[in-house]
Amino acid sequence: MSIKSINVRNQFKGTIKEIIEGPVLSEVDVETPAGIVTSVITTRSIRELQLQPGSDVIAFVKSTEVSIAKL
Incomplete structure (x- = not known):
């Protein structure tokens, strides 16, 4: 199986x-x-x-919310 296209923009290739x-x-x-x-x-x-x-994989991140904390 191969992916031709995907709408998730945040993609991280890794191991x-x-x-x-x-x-x-x-x-x-x-x-x-x-x-x-x-x-x-x-x-x-x-x-x-x-x-x-x-x-070897690709991590796809799709989120409607990203939280931020001040250090």
């Missing part, structure tokens, strides 16, 4: 650094040039996509 699997949900840490991007997806999706540390 999976770590996967913390849970019974239903899992955390996927993707190392990108901008830093680590963490995604929470279903464990079923981890298996179906055959994701593992070292896999």
